[in-house]
Amino acid sequence: MTLGLLAALVLVLAIGGFILGRQRALSSAKGDLRKLHSLPGYYGQTVALFTAVPAFVLMAVWLFAQPALIETRVAKLLPGEEHLDLVMTDVRKIAEGLDLIVAQGYLSNKAISDMRADLSDIRSRMGDVGIALGSNVKPTVFEAAKSYRSLNHMGRIGMTVAVLAVALAGFASAFLRIQPEFRARNVSESFVKVLLIAASLVAIATTVGIVLSLVFETVHFFKIYPAADFFLSLTWNPQFGGGSDLGIWPLIWGTLYVSLIALAVAVPIGLFAAIYLAEYASKKLRAIAKPLLEILAGIPTIVYGLFALITVGPMLRDYFAQPLGLGTSSSSVMTAGLVMGIMIIPFVSSLSDDIINAVPQSLRDGSYGLGATQSETVKQVILPAALPGIVGAILLAASRAIGETMIVVLGAGAAAKLSMNPFEAMTTVTVKIVSQLTGDTEFASPETLVAFALGLTLFVFTLILNIVALVIVRKYREQYE
Amino acid sequence: RDQIQSAGSSTVLPYATIVAEAFGENFDFPTPVVEGGGSGAGRKKLCEGVGENTIDIANSSSRIKQSDIDTCAANGVEEIMEVRIGYDGIVFASKIDGPEFAFTPSDWYNALAAEVMVDGALVANPNKTWHDVNAELPEQDILAFIPGTKHGTREVFDIKVLEAGCEATGAMEAFVAAKGEKDGEKACLALRTDGVSVDIDGDYTETLSRLDANPNAIGVFGLSFYQNNTDKLRVATMSGVVPSTESIATGEYPVSRPLFFYVKKAHLGVIPGLQEYIDFFVSDEMAGPEGPLAAYGLVSDPELAATQEMVAAGTPMGPLN
Amino acid sequence: MTLADMSHHRPSLYTQDARTKARNAAEKRFRIYGITAVTLGVLALIVLLTSVLGSGLGSFRQTMMTLPVTLDAAVLDKKGNRNPDEMAKATTITYGKVLAQALEAVVAEKGLAPEGMKAKEIGSLISKEAPAALRDMVLANPDLIGTTIEFNVLANGRIDGFFKGRVTMESAALDSNVSPAQLELAQALRDAGMLRLAFNWAFITNPDASELRPESAGLGVAILGSAYMMLIVLALALPIGVAASIYLEEFAPQNRFTDLIEVNIANLAAVPSIVFGILGLAVFINYAGLPQSSPLVGGLVLTLMTLPTIIIATRAALKAVPPSIKDAALGVGASKMQTIFHHLLPLALPGILTGTIIGLAQALGETAPLLLIGMVAFVKEYPAAPPEGFLDPAAALPVQVYNFTQRSDPAFIERASGAIIVLLVFLLAMNILAVLLRRRFERRW
Amino acid sequence: MNDMRLTERTVNANDIKIAARKVQVFYGTTHAIKDVDVDILDKTVTAFIGPSGCGKSTFLRCINRMNDTIDICRVEGDILLDGEDIYNKKVDPVQLRARVGMVFQKPNPFPKSIYDNVAYGPKIHGQVKNKAELDEVVEASLRKAALWNEVKDRLDAPGTGLSGGQQQRLCIARAVATSPEVLLMDEPCSALDPIATAQVEELIDELRENFSVVIVTHSMQQAARVSQRTAFFHLGNLVEFGETGQIFTNPRDPRTESYITGRIG
Amino acid sequence: MNDMRLTERTVNANDIKIAARKVQVFYGTTHAIKDVDVDILDKTVTAFIGPSGCGKSTFLRCINRMNDTIDICRVEGDILLDGEDIYNKKVDPVQLRARVGMVFQKPNPFPKSIYDNVAYGPKIHGQVKNKAELDEVVEASLRKAALWNEVKDRLDAPGTGLSGGQQQRLCIARAVATSPEVLLMDEPCSALDPIATAQVEELIDELRENFSVVIVTHSMQQAARVSQRTAFFHLGNLVEFGETGQIFTNPRDPRTESYITGRIG
Ligand SMILES: Nc1ncnc2c1ncn2[C@@H]1O[C@H](COP(=O)(O)OP(=O)(O)OP(=O)(O)O)[C@@H](O)[C@H]1O
Ligand SMILES: Nc1ncnc2c1ncn2[C@@H]1O[C@H](COP(=O)(O)OP(=O)(O)OP(=O)(O)O)[C@@H](O)[C@H]1O
Ligand SMILES: [Mg+2]
Ligand SMILES: [Mg+2]
Numbered sequence A: 001m002t003l004g005l006l007a008a009l010v011l012v013l014a015i016g017g018f019i020l021g022r023q024r025a026l027s028s029a030k031g032d033l034r035k036l037h038s039l040p041g042y043y044g045q046t047v048a049l050f051t052a053v054p055a056f057v058l059m060a061v062w063l064f065a066q067p068a069l070i071e072t073r074v075a076k077l078l079p080g081e082e083h084l085d086l087v088m089t090d091v092r093k094i095a096e097g098l099d100l101i102v103a104q105g106y107l108s109n110k111a112i113s114d115m116r117a118d119l120s121d122i123r124s125r126m127g128d129v130g131i132a133l134g135s136n137v138k139p140t141v142f143e144a145a146k147s148y149r150s151l152n153h154m155g156r157i158g159m160t161v162a163v164l165a166v167a168l169a170g171f172a173s174a175f176l177r178i179q180p181e182f183r184a185r186n187v188s189e190s191f192v193k194v195l196l197i198a199a200s201l202v203a204i205a206t207t208v209g210i211v212l213s214l215v216f217e218t219v220h221f222f223k224i225y226p227a228a229d230f231f232l233s234l235t236w237n238p239q240f241g242g243g244s245d246l247g248i249w250p251l252i253w254g255t256l257y258v259s260l261i262a263l264a265v266a267v268p269i270g271l272f273a274a275i276y277l278a279e280y281a282s283k284k285l286r287a288i289a290k291p292l293l294e295i296l297a298g299i300p301t302i303v304y305g306l307f308a309l310i311t312v313g314p315m316l317r318d319y320f321a322q323p324l325g326l327g328t329s330s331s332s333v334m335t336a337g338l339v340m341g342i343m344i345i346p347f348v349s350s351l352s353d354d355i356i357n358a359v360p361q362s363l364r365d366g367s368y369g370l371g372a373t374q375s376e377t378v379k380q381v382i383l384p385a386a387l388p389g390i391v392g393a394i395l396l397a398a399s400r401a402i403g404e405t406m407i408v409v410l411g412a413g414a415a416a417k418l419s420m421n422p423f424e425a426m427t428t429v430t431v432k433i434v435s436q437l438t439g440d441t442e443f444a445s446p447e448t449l450v451a452f453a454l455g456l457t458l459f460v461f462t463l464i465l466n467i468v469a470l471v472i473v474r475k476y477r478e479q480y481e
Numbered sequence B: 001r002d003q004i005q006s007a008g009s010s011t012v013l014p015y016a017t018i019v020a021e022a023f024g025e026n027f028d029f030p031t032p033v034v035e036g037g038g039s040g041a042g043r044k045k046l047c048e049g050v051g052e053n054t055i056d057i058a059n060s061s062s063r064i065k066q067s068d069i070d071t072c073a074a075n076g077v078e079e080i081m082e083v084r085i086g087y088d089g090i091v092f093a094s095k096i097d098g099p100e101f102a103f104t105p106s107d108w109y110n111a112l113a114a115e116v117m118v119d120g121a122l123v124a125n126p127n128k129t130w131h132d133v134n135a136e137l138p139e140q141d142i143l144a145f146i147p148g149t150k151h152g153t154r155e156v157f158d159i160k161v162l163e164a165g166c167e168a169t170g171a172m173e174a175f176v177a178a179k180g181e182k183d184g185e186k187a188c189l190a191l192r193t194d195g196v197s198v199d200i201d202g203d204y205t206e207t208l209s210r211l212d213a214n215p216n217a218i219g220v221f222g223l224s225f226y227q228n229n230t231d232k233l234r235v236a237t238m239s240g241v242v243p244s245t246e247s248i249a250t251g252e253y254p255v256s257r258p259l260f261f262y263v264k265k266a267h268l269g270v271i272p273g274l275q276e277y278i279d280f281f282v283s284d285e286m287a288g289p290e291g292p293l294a295a296y297g298l299v300s301d302p303e304l305a306a307t308q309e310m311v312a313a314g315t316p317m318g319p320l321n
Numbered sequence C: 001m002t003l004a005d006m007s008h009h010r011p012s013l014y015t016q017d018a019r020t021k022a023r024n025a026a027e028k029r030f031r032i033y034g035i036t037a038v039t040l041g042v043l044a045l046i047v048l049l050t051s052v053l054g055s056g057l058g059s060f061r062q063t064m065m066t067l068p069v070t071l072d073a074a075v076l077d078k079k080g081n082r083n084p085d086e087m088a089k090a091t092t093i094t095y096g097k098v099l100a101q102a103l104e105a106v107v108a109e110k111g112l113a114p115e116g117m118k119a120k121e122i123g124s125l126i127s128k129e130a131p132a133a134l135r136d137m138v139l140a141n142p143d144l145i146g147t148t149i150e151f152n153v154l155a156n157g158r159i160d161g162f163f164k165g166r167v168t169m170e171s172a173a174l175d176s177n178v179s180p181a182q183l184e185l186a187q188a189l190r191d192a193g194m195l196r197l198a199f200n201w202a203f204i205t206n207p208d209a210s211e212l213r214p215e216s217a218g219l220g221v222a223i224l225g226s227a228y229m230m231l232i233v234l235a236l237a238l239p240i241g242v243a244a245s246i247y248l249e250e251f252a253p254q255n256r257f258t259d260l261i262e263v264n265i266a267n268l269a270a271v272p273s274i275v276f277g278i279l280g281l282a283v284f285i286n287y288a289g290l291p292q293s294s295p296l297v298g299g300l301v302l303t304l305m306t307l308p309t310i311i312i313a314t315r316a317a318l319k320a321v322p323p324s325i326k327d328a329a330l331g332v333g334a335s336k337m338q339t340i341f342h343h344l345l346p347l348a349l350p351g352i353l354t355g356t357i358i359g360l361a362q363a364l365g366e367t368a369p370l371l372l373i374g375m376v377a378f379v380k381e382y383p384a385a386p387p388e389g390f391l392d393p394a395a396a397l398p399v400q401v402y403n404f405t406q407r408s409d410p411a412f413i414e415r416a417s418g419a420i421i422v423l424l425v426f427l428l429a430m431n432i433l434a435v436l437l438r439r440r441f442e443r444r445w
Numbered sequence D, E: 001m002n003d004m005r006l007t008e009r010t011v012n013a014n015d016i017k018i019a020a021r022k023v024q025v026f027y028g029t030t031h032a033i034k035d036v037d038v039d040i041l042d043k044t045v046t047a048f049i050g051p052s053g054c055g056k057s058t059f060l061r062c063i064n065r066m067n068d069t070i071d072i073c074r075v076e077g078d079i080l081l082d083g084e085d086i087y088n089k090k091v092d093p094v095q096l097r098a099r100v101g102m103v104f105q106k107p108n109p110f111p112k113s114i115y116d117n118v119a120y121g122p123k124i125h126g127q128v129k130n131k132a133e134l135d136e137v138v139e140a141s142l143r144k145a146a147l148w149n150e151v152k153d154r155l156d157a158p159g160t161g162l163s164g165g166q167q168q169r170l171c172i173a174r175a176v177a178t179s180p181e182v183l184l185m186d187e188p189c190s191a192l193d194p195i196a197t198a199q200v201e202e203l204i205d206e207l208r209e210n211f212s213v214v215i216v217t218h219s220m221q222q223a224a225r226v227s228q229r230t231a232f233f234h235l236g237n238l239v240e241f242g243e244t245g246q247i248f249t250n251p252r253d254p255r256t257e258s259y260i261t262g263r264i265g
């Protein structure tokens, strides 16, 4: 049975469970809802959850554990292999190929168990069914593959039986327990709670995944490039052929500088826009302006980039930088910051608008009643009450600014520099991650691997910033009512 | 999977798409999927292993490195075919309405290097205009958009222009004398950091846009890009030679590099159409001097026939020399 | 100041005292800041949209030519047996010649050719896409061989550019790909009614095309790919994000671990999108063995990327619901779950939707992570219908934009802007639904 | 006073609905309720009186565990409902609250229609079979809360658009709709005019026939009129608890006396 | 009744603080206040009484234009403060509200510290020169609202963490802190115990020496105790308005009579 079919079957069982469970609850109460502990839907839900969730969990665990178990057993058939991992890849592929051969009707299962690697050209046969092998097949490997295949088949059958059994058992145990006194709501709610917890663990899993996928190559990088240089050097100057200076500070500086300018644009504009829309604007204006501003977040960044490059950059250069004697570069931190600021306006404006709108009217009334003007009310009552949400919105905007590449590339250039002059070209960590990773250099060279170290460092860096922000918000948090 | 997958150099990408498109139209196989991402990334993907989940072909604007070959070997990719499809010329161009330029590598070295020779001594680069660099060049501020260090093109620029210029002006000798062989050569590649030389991490369209924003700058482009934008760009000569497919094919124009793709031999005969595709790619119909690739700007390889033979025979590449 | 002091002065309500004036001025300023902020935002939007629309609307119209084409059996079916397998030997190059000759014949017949124009120049007015289209048509219907048909062909991109004002006689004089004579001929053909600008459905339905034929490049594959990815993102990110927020905001005990998750989510939002690409490559492609360039992997990566945005917005919205409402529900004996699902979520919905809109907008326009999982590809074949199609190679709209902007032929610049317009329409369609929902659920208390 | 309570307890042991023993409540470090012992009898109206801020609401919220929702609030001691400890781990606060209903001091209607406000409880507790029955329950509850005439034409209007007193009655109707065994009412008549007050008092009297009612009030008259037993709180302490008549006519504690003779509200 | 008011007006013309003429209020299509004429005298306490939902709060909110904040609310007719129409275009509601303070029916402390709640008004009106003066005003106001003793040790604690009655007194303190000329109080004692009520009533008496106070109350006794003049509203109409003594002892309208004799709250 294929996985999809098995999953569908379990789902059907669960849906059936819902309907039957609900009915059983109703009939057990003789149609009188009052006799039931919970609403009938909860009985249905309980049965459905008992049927589906353990079955799916088992399925997931089985799918995860089976290959590992089988591979350790098969590995015993392959004594003395040097690159066991590599050989196992071949084993897996051959087994897969054998399945395909059977599926396409070239050979029967029996013929396959009689097949021998030294007597037939396995590699070309595999090629026929579209399985590519790097080299010819050794007899031991072929035997291992055959046993891998049969173990796999057994495992698959075992899984099907076990999953269905668990589903049915779950169904039965929940279904039979249905009585008017059965606390179905509590049971199903605990189940839902477990699902909620699982959902929040996705975030943890993502973090773990990110750290893991960065950390190995980072370690690799530090083996071939001294960490001290990376963290302490003030020059960033990668060379194509090696011998680069890869100091992170110019990039961190650029990141901070660009993000700060972007926030300096987006926070006032976004916040004032949010306040205006939530507190002053007519319903109609708000209904139009808010989604319009949200479009700003959806315009592909390349459009902003080109806007920075073609319009904003030369304008800043001709009207500010050159007259002030601050340089002649058309790409500058200022250009990128300004344009990026526009892009992140909706992060501040829309989210803050929702939060401000949620502040209870009674607080506004209280303030107006004392003779406060609307702006005083906003500044002294509403904004403090909405502060945690607004800080969240600003952090989100800052995050977006830190992660942006296109606008920086086109607006601020690609030169890593440590300078205070906002009209100079600089660049950011993120830009360099992208460019070093997708470049033309060898993968195993420090010039490419540095991307991982940059990623990890940025991760830690933003983590610290976020902790600081959390502490600050906790301190100033105001709870209404 | 039933379609061919290739990835890598963005320089080779347009040629590969032209071939893939024609291949899809004229053969019964599905159109191959061609990905960009850069030569390094392409070769890395090629070397991830053998099997359906890995790509068949890596396009590359530079030769494969030993480290790549080692990674490949470690992942079970033992036989790789190296196919050179032609040459890419690198040209220097300015806005169409600006003055004419005739460069030599020394001019570029003296314009962009951090330290240059003045009166027999190494000093920090004092040159402000091209005229300062070479009295025959126009009185125009130096501003150059050169490929960023992630680009294969930069390597060519470094070697064929900067190093050549370094040597010709005698700076190389002074560097080597001061710092020793290795560091001396490296010093040739150090560029001034006062904003006169601007690295471009993006592609040639970005360089072109930057020329729009800075009308008196000089940009570095690929020949094919220039050929598609002759109405906007004025190309400069290098050592007196006008860049063109012909002058590059004959080797007269100095700044060019070969383009390659690398095929995972284990996939031949496994991935349907792979052999046909690579044959088609190097056929005269496609890669010959009259073919669409040349029309687009590829400098056709004078030794194409040998390549065709090698591809047909499926000869894997030997060790790097 | 005591109460008694206050009673002495009774200023008129009609005149404002100095302090009120100052405060009202501050109020006015504040208001103006607000209006200015909104105006600035909208203005920026208008500027960006005008530039996109200005340069992109052209891609929705395309120059076409109608030609009488004689399908000569001697050329197209040498064996003469109308067997498609045999006929397939005639490649697009052959068909290209057939079309070129057809155009030359018409031009000669009507005497339209300007002086000294070479035959080859006439033929290259036709798009390189046309031979393939003709070949497909003939192979699908071998009986056409030997007849003369009226065939619609695309004009070459430079000719198209001429009618859209991108190419001029002056620029053509410098251009190595088109000559002023060709433009004159095109103008003559247009005057003769053989050449026209028509709405360009193909831009929306066609797959991408190579550098040699910008005029036939379309967004079909990219639109499908983006649609598939958005489906996946919506189906995963919204429920997971809301579920996680509910847990963190309403159930999680206040302790270090919860703080850790909270900081962690905020931090995930700050992780550059390319890093999610690294993660996707490592986990979904290398570890789980999902296929490259597939919308499924793209969707999963974008889901992970969008989650923090949705979670942060949802949590803020949940936090903003006054506790008295929670009390009221708990007080009548609703369980915590019921309180959340019946009262808190509906009240928090506007905020959740905002987060979703912004998250999806970001996901829809994201390129960098897709670079690493192989979605930046030249894909000509359409992905199948879901669910199998989730595993087929596909492109995505932002990637297509990115691709178009990298091409050397200037005709692609227009297409890039056109693709951005399609992307914005896509975004708008998603937004409208969310905005309507949001308006329905918005209320003050 | 202590003696009295003890004797009473033995006499009415089977009638005790809620028994609180040594209850202590802390808000963070503030000690809001100190060592309170109270027995609330079945089919009886108990009034809590005492100066503002003395802990009446706090204690009331302990009885149906509404204090669980305040992070910084900590409850110690035992509270037994029908002899079962409501703070026991096994107790589901939801089930508890379905049996012990509450009207809050500040009216807090849901931002829903008037109808939905009242219908919510019966719906989630599955107390009605169909829409018609629900309609009936809603009407009956609104009538009991003396609100029906004012809102019968605008049941679909939002509950938050009502006047203060109307909102308060809506909250009473909402609490009554689920027919709880014990009804906790925190100043239910504070925003009501005399007539509405009288109607609510009638309702309380009616409820007493089957259930127990605890009412917090600042009006001595109201306490005297509706309650059989009265508890007087002062600064977090239960100062005196006994028959209403006795408390008002013959208080044993000087604090009680000075409070009720202070001035009449 | 009309006659009486007319005569009175002529007599005390110079003492009229607020004059309302033909005031109509609509919530959407609901006609909440119908054609009300009222004169509120200076240095007088006026009580508004009437059944719940009759429009007392609505009318009160008209007097300092708090109804401006409700979208669907529309006010017609004239209201004059010291002879000036407060709905005149030239009038700045902010200045108006500084002179006409308000205590709302539902206590609504800001989510700030107790101190900041009270200090808010004086600060925005620039009524204090320095921190010491502000401290003084805050203390004085809290004392007047009979809250000082309870909160003096926790002025930095959030105002939202107070008990219902404490919150109500906090709101009174907040309103008093800005020394308005007219103070509108919507059931200021509804959550207060008798002693606190007495203190607030004392405050009202004290305020009357210089200002005018309008108080909405459901307690006839309270109205009788604190007010000099009483207005009786019914279903949006002003039924009767006159000297408090006269209204309670000798009502002219049968509705007034039946209301005040209904039962005593
Ligand atoms: N925001 C509103 N939207 C719609 N109708 C309202 C609103 N506020 C009050 N009403 C209606 O207007 C009428 C008068 O309400 P108001 O609040 O003035 O009554 P009240 O006299 O203050 O009553 P109470 O003593 O109960 O507070 C009532 O019928 C009420 O339902
Ligand atoms: N959420 C809270 N956080 C901190 N302290 C609180 C909180 N709620 C109440 N308190 C304090 O606990 C004490 C008792 O409050 P409670 O609300 O029980 O008083 P009450 O008797 O109901 O008064 P009232 O008649 O004014 O409503 C008061 O001092 C109050 O300030
Ligand atoms: Mg209370
Ligand atoms: Mg009211």
Ligand SMILES: O=P([O-])([O-])[O-]
Residues within 6 Å of the ligand: A439, A440, B008, B009, B010, B011, B012, B037, B038, B039, B040, B060, B061, B150, B151, B152, B153
């Ligand atoms: O993309 P490239 O590797 O050719 O620079």
